[in-house]
Amino acid sequence: xxxxxxxxxxxxxxxxxxxxxxxxxxxxxxxxxxxxxxxxxxxxxxxxxxxxxxxxxxxxxxxxxxxxxxxxxxxxxxxxxxxxxxxxxxxxxxxxxxxxxxxxxxxxxxxxxxxxxxxxxxxxxxxxxxxxxxxxxxxxxxxxxxxxx
Amino acid sequence: xxxxxxxxxxxxxxxxxxxxxxxxxxxxxxxxxxxxxxxxxxxxxxxxxxxxxxxxxxxxxxxxxxxxxxxxxxxxxxxxxxxxxxxxxxxxxxxxxxxxxxxxxxxxxxxxxxxxxxxxxxxxxxxxxxxxxxxxxxxxxxxxxxxxx
Amino acid sequence: xxxxxxxxxxxxxxxxxxxxxxxxxxxxxxxxxxxxxxxxxxxxxxxxxxxxxxxxxxxxxxxxxxxxxxxxxxxxxxxxxxxxxxxxxxxxxxxxxxxxxxxxxxxxxxxxxxxxxxxxxxxxxxxxxxxxxxxxxxxxxxxxxxxxx
Amino acid sequence: xxxxxxxxxxxxxxxxxxxxxxxxxxxxxxxxxxxxxxxxxxxxxxxxxxxxxxxxxxxxxxxxxxxxxxxxxxxxxxxxxxxxxxxxxxxxxxxxxxxxxxxxxxxxxxxxxxxxxxxxxxxxxxxxxxxxxxxxxxxxxxxxxxxxx
Amino acid sequence: xxxxxxxxxxxxxxxxxxxxxxxxxxxxxxxxxxxxxxxxxxxxxxxxxxxxxxxxxxxxxxxxxxxxxxxxxxxxxxxxxxxxxxxxxxxxxxxxxxxxxxxxxxxxxxxxxxxxxxxxxxxxxxxxxxxxxxxxxxxxxxxxxxxxx
Amino acid sequence: xxxxxxxxxxxxxxxxxxxxxxxxxxxxxxxxxxxxxxxxxxxxxxxxxxxxxxxxxxxxxxxxxxxxxxxxxxxxxxxxxxxxxxxxxxxxxxxxxxxxxxxxxxxxxxxxxxxxxxxxxxxxxxxxxxxxxxxxxxxxxxxxxxxxx
Numbered sequence: 090x091x092x093x094x095x096x097x098x099x100x101x102x103x104x105x106x107x108x109x110x111x112x113x114x115x116x117x118x119x120x121x122x123x124x125x126x127x128x129x130x131x132x133x134x135x136x137x138x139x140x141x142x143x144x145x146x147x148x149x150x151x152x153x154x155x156x157x158x159x160x161x162x163x164x165x166x167x168x169x170x171x172x173x174x175x176x177x178x179x180x181x182x183x184x185x186x187x188x189x190x191x192x193x194x195x196x197x198x199x200x201x202x203x204x205x206x207x208x209x210x211x212x213x214x215x216x217x218x219x220x221x222x223x224x225x226x227x228x229x230x231x232x233x234x235x236x237x238x
Numbered sequence: 239x240x241x242x243x244x245x246x247x248x249x250x251x252x253x254x255x256x257x258x259x260x261x262x263x264x265x266x267x268x269x270x271x272x273x274x275x276x277x278x279x280x281x282x283x284x285x286x287x288x289x290x291x292x293x294x295x296x297x298x299x300x301x302x303x304x305x306x307x308x309x310x311x312x313x314x315x316x317x318x319x320x321x322x323x324x325x326x327x328x329x330x331x332x333x334x335x336x337x338x339x340x341x342x343x344x345x346x347x348x349x350x351x352x353x354x355x356x357x358x359x360x361x362x363x364x365x366x367x368x369x370x371x372x373x374x375x376x377x378x379x380x381x382x383x384x385x386x387x
Numbered sequence: 388x389x390x391x392x393x394x395x396x397x398x399x400x401x402x403x404x405x406x407x408x409x410x411x412x413x414x415x416x417x418x419x420x421x422x423x424x425x426x427x428x429x430x431x432x433x434x435x436x437x438x439x440x441x442x443x444x445x446x447x448x449x450x451x452x453x454x455x456x457x458x459x460x461x462x463x464x465x466x467x468x469x470x471x472x473x474x475x476x477x478x479x480x481x482x483x484x485x486x487x488x489x490x491x492x493x494x495x496x497x498x499x500x501x502x503x504x505x506x507x508x509x510x511x512x513x514x515x516x517x518x519x520x521x522x523x524x525x526x527x528x529x530x531x532x533x534x535x536x
Numbered sequence: 537x538x539x540x541x542x543x544x545x546x547x548x549x550x551x552x553x554x555x556x557x558x559x560x561x562x563x564x565x566x567x568x569x570x571x572x573x574x575x576x577x578x579x580x581x582x583x584x585x586x587x588x589x590x591x592x593x594x595x596x597x598x599x600x601x602x603x604x605x606x607x608x609x610x611x612x613x614x615x616x617x618x619x620x621x622x623x624x625x626x627x628x629x630x631x632x633x634x635x636x637x638x639x640x641x642x643x644x645x646x647x648x649x650x651x652x653x654x655x656x657x658x659x660x661x662x663x664x665x666x667x668x669x670x671x672x673x674x675x676x677x678x679x680x681x682x683x684x685x
Numbered sequence: 686x687x688x689x690x691x692x693x694x695x696x697x698x699x700x701x702x703x704x705x706x707x708x709x710x711x712x713x714x715x716x717x718x719x720x721x722x723x724x725x726x727x728x729x730x731x732x733x734x735x736x737x738x739x740x741x742x743x744x745x746x747x748x749x750x751x752x753x754x755x756x757x758x759x760x761x762x763x764x765x766x767x768x769x770x771x772x773x774x775x776x777x778x779x780x781x782x783x784x785x786x787x788x789x790x791x792x793x794x795x796x797x798x799x800x801x802x803x804x805x806x807x808x809x810x811x812x813x814x815x816x817x818x819x820x821x822x823x824x825x826x827x828x829x830x831x832x833x834x
Numbered sequence: 835x836x837x838x839x840x841x842x843x844x845x846x847x848x849x850x851x852x853x854x855x856x857x858x859x860x861x862x863x864x865x866x867x868x869x870x871x872x873x874x875x876x877x878x879x880x881x882x883x884x885x886x887x888x889x890x891x892x893x894x895x896x897x898x899x900x901x902x903x904x905x906x907x908x909x910x911x912x913x914x915x916x917x918x919x920x921x922x923x924x925x926x927x928x929x930x931x932x933x934x935x936x937x938x939x940x941x942x943x944x945x946x947x948x949x950x951x952x953x954x955x956x957x958x959x960x961x962x963x964x965x966x967x968x969x970x971x972x973x974x975x976x977x978x979x980x981x982x983x
Binding site: 110116119120122123124125126127128129148149150151153154155157158159161164170171172173174175176177178225 | 259265268269272273274275276277278297298299300302303304306307308310313319320321322323324325326327374
């Protein structure tokens with residue numbers, strides 16, 4: 090489904106939460122296969138037993154990819170991703186943890202390109218214990234309605 | 239393979255380049271399957287023909303994941319990822335493009351945690367036409383040798 | 388996203404169309420791998436050249452699974468799948484064809500379970516040439532609002 | 537392996553049973569990835585704990601695809617799938633359940649196309665507790681031997 | 686399907702040929718992901734253009750795995766794999782090549798374990814140009830009928 | 835990373851050990867999907883309970899592929915795989931076993947092709963109990979330095 094939500098229509102402070110997604114062993118195996126990162130932290134359960142966390146942990150790029158992917162749904166035809174800022178991995182995600190993403194409109198500002206603004210979404214990915222596992226800011230380049238006024 | 243490279247041993251300006259990786263249609267299909275992002279930009283070749291780019295484009299999170307994954311190889315036992323900054327998608331990646339990542343040690347600074355510093359790696363992902371497709375800064379939290387001195 | 392759409396609220400004749408999905412060679416390879424059906428019709432390009440269709444064709448169960456999957460989006464908390472009827476494969480789907488599903492509310496009828504009705508959705512899967520490739524009826528068991536009145 | 541089994545050679549009441557297949561968490565993850573159906577019933581173990589079934593359930597289209605795929609083996613050169621009827625999901629399939637398909641020749645009838653008949657196979661998919669989890673009728677369009685007589 | 690074919694029943698010189706299987710780009714991507722072998726010979730189309738073969742080639746372990754997998758079908762309950770000998774990769778396999786395996790009973794000999802013999806199957810994997818791409822000997826440990834006599 | 839290690843530089847008796855890799859249920863599911871080998875030994879947990887090993891076992895070709903893949907890392911530009919000898923499966927690998935490969939330079943000998951020699955690497959794959967699960971000899975065709983002298 091596609092809609093048009095213009096810069097002026099984003100409301101600072103507005104918040105939504107996605108459905109959850111259980112991170113499975115299969116997800117980690119597939120992500121190693123996609124990225125080529127077979128570090129023992131993700132792939133060697135025996136070695137992990139000797140480490141502080143005692144078990145395999147998900148790749149940071151997996152949690153980022155799924156955390157962002159959970160927010161996909163309705164397409165906004167007048168917005169596009171500009172980039173990400175302040176991406177931090179705060180708590181490791183283990184096999185069978187379930188993550189959920191909360192999106193909050195944090196800030197709006199003009200952009201040098203006339204007729205466009207930058208909307209900053211705060212993405213917070215939580216596990217089932219309500220621990221924050223990943224946080225980042227998603228910058229959206231959004232058309233202003235004035236362009237079309 | 240695991241090594242120990244301490245904070246003091248990182249040399250600002252040092253640079254390395256990874257092997258290349260062709261982004262295939264299968265990679266996009268698998269990444270959609272992993273993230274749940276089935277937007278037509280990635281999955282609907284017919285719709286893409288009606289768009290400025292005329293063809294399917296890879297997910298930003300795919301290029302980030304593979305671009306970072308290409309740098310995996312030797313494990314540094316005294317460093318861990320702290321986060322990423324200034325992630326930008328500069329050129330779309332199409333099916334059959336081949337990407338390569340260049341890593342440059344950009345900056346070193348102390349960290350509030352005693353005995354640790356932050357090393358900033360600049361990650362630049364290029365396609366086969368030497369166009370910069372993605373850029374970001376990778377922050378590494380690295381032990382200082384003094385700790386062990 | 389979850390909503391409640393009760394039996395009384397379904398409108399016979401209402402119609403919606405999904406986004407499109409290009410059926411890739413990777414999809415066929417993955418579906419063979421999931422189902423164990425490695426018949427040469429799907430997996431042997433050389434043999435297919437000797438057949439009327441001249442090229443590999445997608446598994447019927449793949450087109451059914453993706454055609455139904457395309458309709459997933461908003462969850463209706465008061466409906467569940469009861470079954471499917473009259474599933475027919477009308478035109479083969481080839482690698483790189485793009486399919487889209489149209490859902491039409493075809494019929495509503497009472498169900499023996501008090502407080503429930505059956506809603507029949509007609510699912511029509513088209514390729515990019517607007518040829519009907521698959522058709523079936525999806526039976527939904529839906530709560531009546533009276534239950535909650 | 538390919539054989540020719542003509543319409544006249546199908547024997548009503550004949551029955552065969554396939555080998556078994558354990559439905560793994562990986563199968564569900566891959567099927568979500570193939571179909572785009574990431575509903576929490578399949579993907580969110582935490583949410584499922586709050587539901588009557590307490591655990592994730594396999595997609596209906598996965599059980600149909602694997603249940604049908606289990607019957608693949610010998611190719612009958614003179615038969616092709618015409619469609620499916622009366623597909624019903626009777627019991628949910630959970631992770632680690634093992635399914636087996638029983639095929640019974642239920643009915644034979646003429647088809648309007650001269651020299652062809654319709655053979656109806658009853659497909660019954662059972663879990664390891666001998667509960668019927670899925671049932672459907674598979675319609676085969678089969679050449680008559682007379683054509684070749 | 687399972688059968689019992691005893692040592693005495695293997696006939697030296699007997700031969701069978703499998704159906705074909707097209708090796709797709711997706712197969713190579715998946716095999717890299719399974720094995721962790723992302724060498725540019727398999728994954729970097731640009732680099733391959735600078736090499737004698739000009740294009741990506743399939744992993745040897747992929748062709749071995751699929752070449753052997755093609756022979757799977759009927760299970761022989763009284764035989765098990767003992768090992769493989771003389772595995773050679775004779776011609777590279779490229780994306781879209783179609784391979785077929787021919788199995789020839791090459792030799793039978795006694796085994797030190799009483800009541801068992803070794804059957805040597807010659808596996809020859811051909812591409813669509815009838816070039817031999819892989820050859821190996823498959824050693825089967827097979828029960829003798831005398832055991833059951 | 836690519837290096838040049840000539841025939842003369844291989845040292846008989848030299849040994850290295852790879853990182854470990856846990857063989858997951860997902861790996862087995864993916865390998866069945868890649869090879870088409872869905873034998874109940876790998877795919878049917880219920881049937882396996884009735885067998886001596888009581889549980890599903892990994893495909894031999896999976897352990898060979900991953901065991902070899904673990905040794906991938908640095909590319910030797912002056913060596914290529916000639917073949918494998920004496921491949922034996924000594925102990926079954928179960929889901930969640932972790933395997934590691936030890937490579938020992940076993941033997942060096944001249945090759946009929948002038949300027950080349952054969953280096954035999956002994957590959958030994960162990961599980962986490964230090965049981966040898968697979969052994970084989972990897973034959974490398976390696977350039978002699980004299981060629982370049």
